Amino acid sequence: MTPSEYNYSEFVASQDEFNDFALHAPKVTMRAPSFPLEDLATGRTVEMRELWKSEIALIEFGSFT
Amino acid sequence: MAAESMERLAGQYANRAVRSVFLYTREAHPAENYRHHRSMDDKRHHARAFVEHSSVRRQVLLDDLAGTAHRAYGMLPNMTWIIGRGGMIHYKSAWTSEADVADALKGVLEFHENRAKNKWVAFYSERVAWSPRDMRAFKQGLERNGAQAVADYERMIEATKATRTAPSEEIGPRIPGNYYKAENES
Numbered sequence: 001m002t003p004s005e006y007n008y009s010e011f012v013a014s015q016d017e018f019n020d021f022a023l024h025a026p027k028v029t030m031r032a033p034s035f036p037l038e039d040l041a042t043g044r045t046v047e048m049r050e051l052w053k054s055e056i057a058l059i060e061f062g063s064f065t
Numbered sequence: 066m067a068a069e070s071m072e073r074l075a076g077q078y079a080n081r082a083v084r085s086v087f088l089y090t091r092e093a094h095p096a097e098n099y100r101h102h103r104s105m106d107d108k109r110h111h112a113r114a115f116v117e118h119s120s121v122r123r124q125v126l127l128d129d130l131a132g133t134a135h136r137a138y139g140m141l142p143n144m145t146w147i148i149g150r151g152g153m154i155h156y157k158s159a160w161t162s163e164a165d166v167a168d169a170l171k172g173v174l175e176f177h178e179n180r181a182k183n184k185w186v187a188f189y190s191e192r193v194a195w196s197p198r199d200m201r202a203f204k205q206g207l208e209r210n211g212a213q214a215v216a217d218y219e220r221m222i223e224a225t226k227a228t229r230t231a232p233s234e235e236i237g238p239r240i241p242g243n244y245y246k247a248e249n250e251s
Contacts, residue, residue, distance in 0.1 A: 006132040007091045007101040011217040017141060021159050025139030028157055029189050032148045035134040037088065037126035038105070040112050046126055048134065049152065055084040056173055057148040060071050060123075060161055061135060062087065064115035065094040065210045 032057075067143070068119040070163035074170075075123050081174060082150075086124045089115070090135040093142035094218065096211030105130055147173055162196035 026033060034049035051057035068087075075085035089112045095101040102108045108127055116125055128134045138146065139157070145166050147156035155176075156169040176185060207214040 001131070001136065003130045003132075004103075006136070007095075007103070007130070009095055009101040011094045011214065011221065013221040017139075018159055021139035021141050021144070025157065026137075026154055027189070028154045029187065030154050031152045032146070032154050033134075033137050034152075035128075035137065037128060037134060040089070040109065040116070040125040040127055051084055051086060052148040052150055052152055054150065055082045056150060056155075056170075056177060057146075058075065058078070058083055058085040058166070058170065059146045059148065060067070060085075060087050061090050061138065061144045061146075062068070062142060062161070063090050063092045064111050064118065065092040065096070065099050065206070065214065 067161040067163055068115075068121060071145075071161065071166070072120070072122060074163050074167055078170060078174075082177075083170065083174070084124075086126055087121060088134065089125055089127045090142070091132055092210075094207055094210050094214040096207075096214035096217070098209065098211040102130060149173060150177065158194065160194075160196065162194060165194040165196065 032048070032052065034047055036045050036047055038044070039046050048057075051059065071085070071087075075083075078085070089108065092099055092101055092111065099111050099114070100107065102111070105127070108130065112125055112127060115121065132140065138144065139159075141159050143161045145156070145158045145161045146154065147166070147169055149155045155173045156166070158165060158169075204215070207218055
């Protein structure tokens with residue numbers, strides 16, 4: 001999936017997305033995958049694994065829209 | 066979006082070693098006022114507008130433009146995940162409901178805070194969760210995004226025949242987050 005495909009310009013719901021989430025996304029009891037993210041406030045790169053290094057991580061995914 | 070209620074929850078648990086973050090993804094309902102991202106600057110701009118509008122105090126982290134983290138975690142628009150110290154996934158939810166998250170968090174904290182003295186048996190569990198939805202606020206959000214967002218959403222409702230009436234207990238209620246398809250569905 002390219003960045004332009006990922007960032008669609010027009011909302012089209014897909015039931016398959018929920019199916020994929022249930023069947024193919026990581027499951028509870030598995031180890032959480034880690035990726036580099038950008039801190040909006042500082043611009044610093046944050047590895048996701050830093051979030052749960054010494055605390056419980058509560059992560060909400062979303063956007064303004 | 067459950068941003069306000071999740072802000073409250075984050076505040077309640079901040080002193081119990083719970084790190085609450087908001088991971089900014091692609092725009093779910095892009096429109097005239099908040100277009101889809103064509104650059105990281107677009108993403109930063111929209112994220113800052115979100116922080117200001119919703120008074121977000123949690124740390125906001127941006128995924129890359131390709132949505133690498135978002136795609137790896139299932140790519141739904143408003144998921145919540147709880148990861149325990151050490152990296153084990155304790156909770157994943159297709160939709161964000163403060164009440165459901167709070168319930169899950171209570172269990173995770175119970176485990177972490179008492180694991181030394183209790184003998185735990187971990188097991189895998191799934192359940193369906195129910196959440197009320199403020200459709201008036203949701204539609205106000207679509208209008209804020211622009212006319213295209215309203216039209217796109219209405220087109221989806223028409224195309225999928227989705228309803229927002231009270232779901233029955235039949236298999237496959239048409240609710241956001243449901244993935245089960247009844248036998249008569251393709």
